[in-house]
Amino acid sequence: xxxxxxxxxxxxxxxxxxxxxxxxxxxxxxxxxxxxxxxxxxxxxxxxxxxxxxxxxxxxxxxxxxxxxxxxxxxxxxxxxxxxxxxxxxxxxxxxxxxxxxxxxxxxxxxxxxxxxxxxxxxxxxxxxxxxxxxxxxxxxxxxxxxxxxxxxxxxxxxxxxxxxxxxxxxxxxxxxxxxxxxxxxxxxxxxxxxxxxxxxxxxxxxxxxxxxxxxxxxxxxxxxxxxxxxxxxxxxxxxxxxxxxxxxxxxxxxxxxxxxxxxxxxxxxxxxxxxxxxxxxxxxxxxxxxxxxxxxxxxxxxxxxxxxxxxxxxxxxxxxxxxxxxxxxxxxxxxxxxxxxxxxxxxxxxxxxxxxxxxxxxxxxxxxxxxxxxxxxxxx
Numbered sequence: 001x002x003x004x005x006x007x008x009x010x011x012x013x014x015x016x017x018x019x020x021x022x023x024x025x026x027x028x029x030x031x032x033x034x035x036x037x038x039x040x041x042x043x044x045x046x047x048x049x050x051x052x053x054x055x056x057x058x059x060x061x062x063x064x065x066x067x068x069x070x071x072x073x074x075x076x077x078x079x080x081x082x083x084x085x086x087x088x089x090x091x092x093x094x095x096x097x098x099x100x101x102x103x104x105x106x107x108x109x110x111x112x113x114x115x116x117x118x119x120x121x122x123x124x125x126x127x128x129x130x131x132x133x134x135x136x137x138x139x140x141x142x143x144x145x146x147x148x149x150x151x152x153x154x155x156x157x158x159x160x161x162x163x164x165x166x167x168x169x170x171x172x173x174x175x176x177x178x179x180x181x182x183x184x185x186x187x188x189x190x191x192x193x194x195x196x197x198x199x200x201x202x203x204x205x206x207x208x209x210x211x212x213x214x215x216x217x218x219x220x221x222x223x224x225x226x227x228x229x230x231x232x233x234x235x236x237x238x239x240x241x242x243x244x245x246x247x248x249x250x251x252x253x254x255x256x257x258x259x260x261x262x263x264x265x266x267x268x269x270x271x272x273x274x275x276x277x278x279x280x281x282x283x284x285x286x287x288x289x290x291x292x293x294x295x296x297x298x299x300x301x302x303x304x305x306x307x308x309x310x311x312x313x314x315x316x317x318x319x320x321x322x323x324x325x326x327x328x329x330x331x332x333x334x335x336x337x338x339x340x341x342x343x344x345x346x347x348x349x350x351x352x353x354x355x356x357x358x359x360x361x362x363x364x365x366x367x368x369x370x371x372x373x374x375x376x377x378x379x380x381x
Contacts, residue, residue: 206231210328235287
C-alpha cells in the first residue's frame, strides 16, 4: 500500500506489521529488539565451539577449512534463493496461473457477491450458483448445524439450498465474503505455524473494523466489508505461491543431491530454511497490487470494489482515495497498530504516526476499541 510505503514516518512500522504476520521473532528482529542475553549466549557457544575445534585441528587448518566450507555454503544458498526468486517472479507475472491454479477462484464466487450487492437480491438467485461450489455448500451446511444456530437440536440440515434459506440475505452479506476468503487461505504456512491463523484473524478483523466505521460514516456496509476482506487476497496468493515454490524446489534439489551422492551439497541443502526476508520482500512488493489485479479479473458488474482496491494499492494520499478505500485504509492501520501494540512492538510516537497517516480520529479509535471486531455475529430468526 503506497499510502504507508511512501510515508517515511510509517513505512518501517507497516513493514514491521507485515513481518509480525510471518512470525513474532522476525518482527522483533525488524524492530531491533534482539536480546543481549541471547547475543551473549550465542557468543559463549561460539567460543566453546572454537576451543573444541582447536583441539582437533591447528588454527591454520581450521581457518582454511572453515573459509572453504563457508564460501561453498553461501554460494549454494545464494544460488538456491536466486532461483526461488526468479520462479516466484515468473509466477506472479502470470495472473491467469495465480487466479485459476494457485487460488482456484471459481466464477460462482464473484457472481454471488455481485448479486448480494443489489437491492433486488434474493436467496433463490444464489441457490443455483452455490450448488456449483461444493466447498461453499459444505460450509453453509456446517454453519446452520452449529448448536447456536439450530432451531431444533434433534434435526440437522443436509441440503445447501435449505441452509441458504435459513441463513437469509442479511447474514449472507457477512458469510459469503468471509467463507470466500477462508477458502483461499493457504492449506499450510509451515514452518510458520501461526501465520495461517494470523492471516485469517487479521483479514477478518480488518473487514469487521471497516464495517463498523462504514456504519458510523454512512457508507454501504456490504461494499466496505467485502472490499476489506478481499483486499487481502494478494497476501494469501503471495504466501501460497512463495511457500509452495520454496518447498517444491527444496525437495527437488535435496533429492538430486542425494541421488548424485554429493554429500557436501546435500549437507548444505538440508540446512537451508525458508527465508523470512524474501517472503517479506514479496509481501511488501506485491500483495496490494496483486489484490487489485486479481479482483479486476473477477469482473464485477455491480459490486463496486475494483476502484477502491486499486486505490488501496496505488494511491499515495488518503484524500485522493475512493471513500470506501479510505475506510478500509483506516481499518488496516488500526489492526496493524493493535497487533503491534499487543506484542509491545510499537512506541507511542509510532502509534500516533501510523493512525494519523490515515486520519483516524479519536472518536473512530474509541468506537473501534469498544466494538467486537474479532467475531462475526449472525442473527437468525
